[in-house]
Amino acid sequence: MGCTASDVVAAIKAVADVVAEHKVELTQLDRAIGDADHGENLNRGFTAVLAALDGATPETPSAVLKTVATTLISKVGGAAGPLYGTAFLRAATATAKSDELDAAAVVAALTAALEGVVARGKAEPGDKTMVDALEPAVRASSAAADDGGDVAAVLRAAADAAASGAEATIPLVARKGRASYLGERSAGHLDPGARSSSLLLRALADVAAR
Ligand code: ADP
Ligand code: MG
Ligand code: MG
Numbered sequence: 001m002g003c004t005a006s007d008v009v010a011a012i013k014a015v016a017d018v019v020a021e022h023k024v025e026l027t028q029l030d031r032a033i034g035d036a037d038h039g040e041n042l043n044r045g046f047t048a049v050l051a052a053l054d055g056a057t058p059e060t061p062s063a064v065l066k067t068v069a070t071t072l073i074s075k076v077g078g079a080a081g082p083l084y085g086t087a088f089l090r091a092a093t094a095t096a097k098s099d100e101l102d103a104a105a106v107v108a109a110l111t112a113a114l115e116g117v118v119a120r121g122k123a124e125p126g127d128k129t130m131v132d133a134l135e136p137a138v139r140a141s142s143a144a145a146d147d148g149g150d151v152a153a154v155l156r157a158a159a160d161a162a163a164s165g166a167e168a169t170i171p172l173v174a175r176k177g178r179a180s181y182l183g184e185r186s187a188g189h190l191d192p193g194a195r196s197s198s199l200l201l202r203a204l205a206d207v208a209a210r
Pocket of ligand 2: 030034035036037038078178
Protein backbone atom coordinates (compact mmCIF):
# COMPACT_ATOMS: atom_id res chain seq x y z
CA MET A 1 0.00 0.00 0.00
CA GLY A 2 2.60 2.53 1.07
CA CYS A 3 5.84 3.63 -0.56
CA THR A 4 8.55 0.99 -0.70
CA ALA A 5 12.28 1.59 -0.89
CA SER A 6 12.14 1.33 -4.68
CA ASP A 7 9.31 3.90 -4.79
CA VAL A 8 11.49 6.24 -2.76
CA VAL A 9 14.43 5.62 -5.11
CA ALA A 10 12.15 6.50 -8.07
CA ALA A 11 11.08 9.68 -6.27
CA ILE A 12 14.67 10.69 -5.59
CA LYS A 13 15.54 10.11 -9.27
CA ALA A 14 12.67 12.40 -10.21
CA VAL A 15 14.01 15.02 -7.80
CA ALA A 16 17.46 14.72 -9.41
CA ASP A 17 15.89 15.22 -12.87
CA VAL A 18 14.00 18.31 -11.72
CA VAL A 19 17.12 19.77 -10.10
CA ALA A 20 19.03 19.23 -13.37
CA GLU A 21 16.22 20.81 -15.41
CA HIS A 22 16.08 23.85 -13.13
CA LYS A 23 19.81 24.20 -12.49
CA VAL A 24 20.20 27.40 -14.49
CA GLU A 25 17.03 28.95 -13.06
CA LEU A 26 18.12 28.25 -9.47
CA THR A 27 21.55 29.70 -10.12
CA GLN A 28 20.01 32.81 -11.72
CA LEU A 29 17.87 33.33 -8.63
CA ASP A 30 20.99 32.99 -6.48
CA ARG A 31 22.83 35.44 -8.75
CA ALA A 32 20.34 38.16 -7.79
CA ILE A 33 20.66 37.83 -4.00
CA GLY A 34 23.51 35.37 -3.38
CA ASP A 35 26.61 34.00 -5.06
CA ALA A 36 25.14 32.33 -8.15
CA ASP A 37 25.77 28.72 -7.21
CA HIS A 38 22.53 27.24 -5.84
CA GLY A 39 21.64 25.33 -9.00
CA GLU A 40 25.19 24.01 -9.43
CA ASN A 41 25.37 23.06 -5.75
CA LEU A 42 22.17 21.04 -5.83
CA ASN A 43 22.86 19.51 -9.21
CA ARG A 44 26.31 18.36 -8.10
CA GLY A 45 24.72 16.88 -4.98
CA PHE A 46 21.91 15.03 -6.71
CA THR A 47 24.20 13.78 -9.48
CA ALA A 48 26.29 12.22 -6.72
CA VAL A 49 23.11 10.86 -5.12
CA LEU A 50 22.20 9.11 -8.40
CA ALA A 51 25.67 7.55 -8.53
CA ALA A 52 25.38 6.40 -4.91
CA LEU A 53 21.95 4.85 -5.54
CA ASP A 54 23.25 3.15 -8.70
CA GLY A 55 25.98 1.46 -6.74
CA ALA A 56 23.80 0.14 -3.93
CA THR A 57 20.16 -0.67 -3.45
CA PRO A 58 19.10 0.37 0.05
CA GLU A 59 16.47 -1.98 1.43
CA THR A 60 14.19 0.42 3.28
CA PRO A 61 12.82 3.91 2.59
CA SER A 62 14.84 5.14 5.56
CA ALA A 63 18.07 3.70 4.14
CA VAL A 64 17.41 5.44 0.80
CA LEU A 65 16.85 8.76 2.58
CA LYS A 66 20.01 8.24 4.60
CA THR A 67 22.06 7.66 1.44
CA VAL A 68 20.69 10.92 0.04
CA ALA A 69 21.54 12.71 3.28
CA THR A 70 25.11 11.53 3.63
CA THR A 71 25.81 12.18 -0.06
CA LEU A 72 24.44 15.73 0.05
CA ILE A 73 26.35 16.47 3.25
CA SER A 74 29.62 15.23 1.78
CA LYS A 75 29.27 16.65 -1.77
CA VAL A 76 27.51 19.99 -1.40
CA GLY A 77 29.13 22.93 0.31
CA GLY A 78 27.54 26.22 1.20
CA ALA A 79 24.33 26.66 3.12
CA ALA A 80 21.95 24.44 1.20
CA GLY A 81 23.98 21.20 1.20
CA PRO A 82 24.14 20.78 4.96
CA LEU A 83 20.56 22.05 5.32
CA TYR A 84 19.08 19.62 2.78
CA GLY A 85 21.41 16.91 4.09
CA THR A 86 20.09 17.43 7.59
CA ALA A 87 16.52 17.45 6.28
CA PHE A 88 16.99 14.06 4.60
CA LEU A 89 18.85 12.68 7.62
CA ARG A 90 16.01 13.63 9.97
CA ALA A 91 13.49 12.20 7.51
CA ALA A 92 15.49 8.95 7.50
CA THR A 93 15.45 8.79 11.29
CA ALA A 94 11.73 9.57 11.45
CA THR A 95 10.95 6.65 9.11
CA ALA A 96 13.50 4.20 10.49
CA LYS A 97 10.92 1.66 11.59
CA SER A 98 8.87 1.48 8.37
CA ASP A 99 9.31 -0.88 5.44
CA GLU A 100 6.65 1.13 3.60
CA LEU A 101 5.66 4.75 4.07
CA ASP A 102 1.98 5.58 4.41
CA ALA A 103 0.53 9.11 4.52
CA ALA A 104 1.24 9.51 8.24
CA ALA A 105 4.85 8.41 7.75
CA VAL A 106 5.28 10.92 4.91
CA VAL A 107 3.96 13.69 7.16
CA ALA A 108 6.33 12.54 9.93
CA ALA A 109 9.24 12.60 7.47
CA LEU A 110 8.38 16.10 6.23
CA THR A 111 7.92 17.36 9.78
CA ALA A 112 11.28 15.95 10.84
CA ALA A 113 12.94 17.40 7.74
CA LEU A 114 11.68 20.89 8.58
CA GLU A 115 12.75 20.50 12.21
CA GLY A 116 16.23 19.55 10.99
CA VAL A 117 16.49 22.62 8.74
CA VAL A 118 15.36 24.88 11.57
CA ALA A 119 17.68 23.25 14.11
CA ARG A 120 20.63 23.67 11.78
CA GLY A 121 19.91 27.07 10.21
CA LYS A 122 17.89 28.82 12.93
CA ALA A 123 15.66 30.52 10.36
CA GLU A 124 12.09 31.43 11.20
CA PRO A 125 9.20 31.81 8.77
CA GLY A 126 9.52 35.24 7.14
CA ASP A 127 13.33 35.21 7.08
CA LYS A 128 13.26 34.58 3.28
CA THR A 129 14.72 31.07 3.23
CA MET A 130 13.68 27.53 2.31
CA VAL A 131 11.79 27.48 5.62
CA ASP A 132 9.21 29.77 3.99
CA ALA A 133 8.38 26.96 1.57
CA LEU A 134 8.84 24.02 3.93
CA GLU A 135 6.89 25.29 6.92
CA PRO A 136 3.56 25.84 5.11
CA ALA A 137 4.19 22.57 3.23
CA VAL A 138 4.40 20.63 6.48
CA ARG A 139 1.26 22.27 7.84
CA ALA A 140 -0.67 21.54 4.65
CA SER A 141 0.54 17.94 4.49
CA SER A 142 -0.55 17.33 8.04
CA ALA A 143 -3.98 18.81 7.36
CA ALA A 144 -4.32 16.63 4.25
CA ALA A 145 -3.46 13.50 6.23
CA ASP A 146 -5.95 14.50 8.96
CA ASP A 147 -8.58 14.72 6.21
CA GLY A 148 -7.83 11.11 5.25
CA GLY A 149 -5.58 11.92 2.30
CA ASP A 150 -3.29 9.26 0.88
CA VAL A 151 0.42 9.74 0.12
CA ALA A 152 -0.32 11.43 -3.21
CA ALA A 153 -2.80 13.85 -1.60
CA VAL A 154 -0.43 14.65 1.24
CA LEU A 155 2.43 15.41 -1.16
CA ARG A 156 0.19 17.42 -3.48
CA ALA A 157 -0.91 19.57 -0.54
CA ALA A 158 2.73 20.00 0.50
CA ALA A 159 3.82 20.97 -3.02
CA ASP A 160 0.96 23.46 -3.48
CA ALA A 161 1.68 25.14 -0.14
CA ALA A 162 5.42 25.22 -0.83
CA ALA A 163 4.83 26.89 -4.20
CA SER A 164 2.75 29.63 -2.55
CA GLY A 165 5.25 29.95 0.28
CA ALA A 166 8.14 30.32 -2.15
CA GLU A 167 6.32 33.02 -4.18
CA ALA A 168 5.60 34.83 -0.91
CA THR A 169 9.36 35.23 -0.29
CA ILE A 170 9.60 37.77 -3.15
CA PRO A 171 8.78 40.92 -1.13
CA LEU A 172 10.61 39.77 2.00
CA VAL A 173 13.88 41.16 3.30
CA ALA A 174 16.31 38.31 3.99
CA ARG A 175 17.38 37.77 7.57
CA LYS A 176 19.41 34.57 7.13
CA GLY A 177 22.06 33.35 4.69
CA ARG A 178 24.01 35.34 2.12
CA ALA A 179 20.97 37.26 0.93
CA SER A 180 20.78 38.91 4.36
CA TYR A 181 24.03 40.76 3.55
CA LEU A 182 22.02 42.76 1.00
CA GLY A 183 19.54 44.03 3.59
CA GLU A 184 16.61 45.85 1.96
CA ARG A 185 18.05 45.16 -1.49
CA SER A 186 17.13 41.49 -1.06
CA ALA A 187 13.45 42.43 -1.39
CA GLY A 188 11.85 41.89 -4.79
CA HIS A 189 13.55 38.56 -5.49
CA LEU A 190 12.41 34.96 -5.10
CA ASP A 191 14.57 33.08 -2.60
CA PRO A 192 16.50 30.33 -4.42
CA GLY A 193 16.26 27.82 -1.57
CA ALA A 194 12.52 28.35 -1.20
CA ARG A 195 12.20 27.77 -4.95
CA SER A 196 14.28 24.58 -4.82
CA SER A 197 12.26 23.25 -1.88
CA SER A 198 9.08 23.89 -3.81
CA LEU A 199 10.50 22.10 -6.89
CA LEU A 200 11.60 19.11 -4.78
CA LEU A 201 8.17 18.70 -3.24
CA ARG A 202 6.48 19.06 -6.65
CA ALA A 203 8.71 16.29 -8.03
CA LEU A 204 7.76 14.01 -5.12
CA ALA A 205 4.08 14.82 -5.58
CA ASP A 206 4.24 14.14 -9.33
CA VAL A 207 5.82 10.72 -8.73
CA ALA A 208 3.24 9.83 -6.07
CA ALA A 209 0.41 10.81 -8.44
CA ARG A 210 1.46 8.48 -11.25
P1 ADP B 1 25.25 29.51 -0.29
O1 ADP B 1 24.39 30.66 0.14
O2 ADP B 1 26.18 29.07 0.79
O3 ADP B 1 25.91 29.77 -1.59
P2 ADP B 1 23.18 28.02 -1.66
O4 ADP B 1 23.26 29.10 -2.68
O5 ADP B 1 23.31 26.64 -2.16
O6 ADP B 1 24.26 28.26 -0.51
O7 ADP B 1 21.80 28.10 -0.90
C1 ADP B 1 21.19 29.33 -0.59
C2 ADP B 1 19.84 29.08 0.03
O8 ADP B 1 20.00 28.46 1.30
C3 ADP B 1 19.05 30.35 0.32
O9 ADP B 1 18.31 30.74 -0.80
C4 ADP B 1 18.16 29.95 1.49
O10 ADP B 1 16.91 29.45 1.06
C5 ADP B 1 18.91 28.82 2.14
N1 ADP B 1 19.46 29.25 3.42
C6 ADP B 1 20.57 29.97 3.67
N2 ADP B 1 20.76 30.13 4.99
C7 ADP B 1 19.72 29.49 5.60
C8 ADP B 1 19.34 29.27 6.96
N3 ADP B 1 20.07 29.75 7.98
N4 ADP B 1 18.22 28.55 7.21
C9 ADP B 1 17.48 28.06 6.18
N5 ADP B 1 17.80 28.22 4.89
C10 ADP B 1 18.90 28.93 4.60
MG1 MG C 1 24.70 30.42 -3.20
MG1 MG D 1 27.91 29.46 -2.23
